Amino acid sequence: GNSVTQMEGPVTLSEEAFLTINCTYTATGYPSLFWYVQYPGEGLQLLLKATKADDKGSNKGFEATYRKETTSFHLEKGSVQVSDSAVYFCALSDPTPNANSGGSNYKLTFGKGTLLTVNP
């Protein structure tokens, strides 16, 4: 089945350092790819997404490019801040056939999450 593998961390950086969190996936079809962020005590929030090959998702200084040839969607930020400390989840959309409707149902398959701590 479909799966997402991301570096588990924890990752500890100093403020203004460069961030990379690796994410690779296995998919039978052509998934959309997502990064979610979870701040302490909160739910997951969509950070960015890409729906086709070579698309670059970006938000709040974070970027990730959908690389079909390497099945990767690595998250990067040029200069992290203390406020970026959170858990980051990579995810892919995962269609499964609906026997009743003949169409597909969709859900997200998540990686295990990467804890990022940024020190001042």
Next chain:
Amino acid sequence: DAGVIQSPRHEVTEMGQEVTLRCKPISGHDYLFWYRQTMMRGLELLIYFNNNVPIDDSGMPEDRFSAKMPNASFSTLKIQPSEPRDSAVYFCASSFKVWNYGYTFGSGTRLTVV
């Protein structure tokens, strides 16, 4: 939009008691998901609905867990009887066109069973 609303935010109950968690999805969303998050097992999908119909409940840990979606604006997750190992944060998420928009998560219910 107020987003996905979950209640209660925190629940402390004694082992053996019934617990009901509630979720109001975003209006117009046709998918609803229930997740459980723990340090040991991470984020687990319990069940999801499409147009109020349960599509996949294979993640529900055992018969003590049940979920309903009586209409497009409300869902419940019930645990009866509760056990200490059910202690976790339970998230509800809703979506429209998952493949394009992903999910919107609620703030979660932190359940503690003592």
